[in-house]
Amino acid sequence: MLRGPLGQPGVKTRFAGHETFPLRRLWLRKAYDAVCEDAAAPVPNTFDKDEGIIRFGVGKNMVAAIKHWALACRIIEEDPERGVGALKATPFGDLIFDRDSGLDPFMESLATTWLLHWQIASNFERATTWYYAFNHLNAHGFDRDGIAEPIRLLCAQLDRSRASSTTIKRDVECFIRSYVAKVGAGAVDDQVETVLGELGLMREVSSRSFAFRHGPKPGLPDGIFLFALADFWARRAPEQATLAIDTLAYEPGSPGRIFKLDEDALIDRLVDIERAAKGAFLWTDSAGVRAIARRGESLPDPASFIASAYPHTKALAA
Numbered sequence: 001m002l003r004g005p006l007g008q009p010g011v012k013t014r015f016a017g018h019e020t021f022p023l024r025r026l027w028l029r030k031a032y033d034a035v036c037e038d039a040a041a042p043v044p045n046t047f048d049k050d051e052g053i054i055r056f057g058v059g060k061n062m063v064a065a066i067k068h069w070a071l072a073c074r075i076i077e078e079d080p081e082r083g084v085g086a087l088k089a090t091p092f093g094d095l096i097f098d099r100d101s102g103l104d105p106f107m108e109s110l111a112t113t114w115l116l117h118w119q120i121a122s123n124f125e126r127a128t129t130w131y132y133a134f135n136h137l138n139a140h141g142f143d144r145d146g147i148a149e150p151i152r153l154l155c156a157q158l159d160r161s162r163a164s165s166t167t168i169k170r171d172v173e174c175f176i177r178s179y180v181a182k183v184g185a186g187a188v189d190d191q192v193e194t195v196l197g198e199l200g201l202m203r204e205v206s207s208r209s210f211a212f213r214h215g216p217k218p219g220l221p222d223g224i225f226l227f228a229l230a231d232f233w234a235r236r237a238p239e240q241a242t243l244a245i246d247t248l249a250y251e252p253g254s255p256g257r258i259f260k261l262d263e264d265a266l267i268d269r270l271v272d273i274e275r276a277a278k279g280a281f282l283w284t285d286s287a288g289v290r291a292i293a294r295r296g297e298s299l300p301d302p303a304s305f306i307a308s309a310y311p312h313t314k315a316l317a318a
Contacts, residue, residue: 013128013155015163015171017068019061022178022194023116025107030056031070032097035087044086072126073119092119095303103310111309113198114224114259120196121258122231129171130178134260135252141211148172180204201260216265222276223309225269228255229281229292230302238299245270245290277305 034055038046045051052063070076075093079086089097096112097105104112124131132154133147148168155163179202181194199219205211232254233243248270249256249263256266270292273281280300282293294300 011158012125013163014126015128015151015167017064017072017126018171018174019065019068020170020174021062021065022174023069023073023120023196025195027066027069028073028075028116029097029106031066032075032089032093033099035070035076035089039088044082046087068126072123073116074123092303095306103307107195109310109312110198110219111221111224113195114220115227115306115309117196117199117201118224118228118231118258122228122235122253129168129175131253133175135254135257141205141209143209144169144172144176147175176202176210180210212260214260214262214265216268217259217261220259221309222269223305223307225255225259226273226277226281226305226308227302228258230299230305233294234299234302242284242291242293245292248292 034046038044046055047063047067049060049063052058052066053060056063056066058066070093071078074090075097076087077090079088082088094102096102096115099105103109107113120127121130121134129147129151132151136150137147139146148165151168151172152163152165155168178194178196179199181197200213202210202212229248232248232251233240235253236247236251237243245263245267248254249261249266251257255261256263261269267290269276271283273283273292279295282295284291284293
């Protein structure tokens with residue numbers, strides 16, 4: 001059985017909701033604003049198929065996709081206290097998209113794209129294909145069936161018969177289009193609007209095969225890397241005082257996996273982590289065991305690192 005959440009019985013999986021539309025730049029801003037506007041509504045209908053068409057100015061399938069991506073990116077979340085179907089902005093959504101204090105309300109910084117990639121690829125319950133591909137797919141090169149078939153077999157093993165082969169194949173197609181823009185006639189819209197492709201994490205080898213780009217990610221800000229490290233640590237083993245380099249490089253859900261950092265690239269970042277994290281984390285190499293240690297008795301709040309990835313916004317706020 002697979003290591004990590006995806007291989008655990010009882011864990012929810014999801015292969016639909018995006019209506020085959022990859023994430024687009026303005027959708028999260030629109031979703032965040034709409035949910036905030038409806039925060040006091042007695043009967044929330046933010047993404048109602050009829051109201052949503054008018055509010056967002058798109059078709060009903062795109063309305064569903066906007067909701068899906070806002071949930072998958074953890075910009076909004078369900079609010080059961082207000083009733084079935086009610087939604088609210090998350091603290092993470094406020095941090096990025098608040099009109100007065102948000103770090104990047106209009107998604108102008110590549111740091112935000114890296115951050116959203118982490119939120120999606122670590123979210124196995126709402127973006128199962130993304131989680132599987134980045135955390136469990138070990139092949140250097142792969143095609144669509146190389147992702148879809150193992151997921152189908154896993155769902156059968158875990159008795160999740162609701163995920164049909166057709167649904168999974170459509171999800172895989174949306175995953176690939178999210179990182180590799182279409183080529184040829186009729187593809188301009190995807191090339192302009194698709195957000196995650198800017199990260200260069202995947203490349204098209206041929207018309208049917210693809211590969212991840214492993215290695216250094218010079219465009220990945222230290223603040224986003226540190227957020228991911230602390231977030232992974234908090235989910236995996238918050239009581240541990242240290243994490244081994246192998247865990248950070250190869251464990252499902254780790255920064256090495258999700259950002260496609262090979263071991264050398266990861267170590268290059270970690271040896272200087274004390275400076276980057278302002279002393280919150282330390283590099284250790286004792287008796288040949290390389291690890292990261294936290295300085296305090298408890299882990300720092302992962303979100304506390306994010307602002308450092310937006311120096312221009314921070315300077316304006318000051």
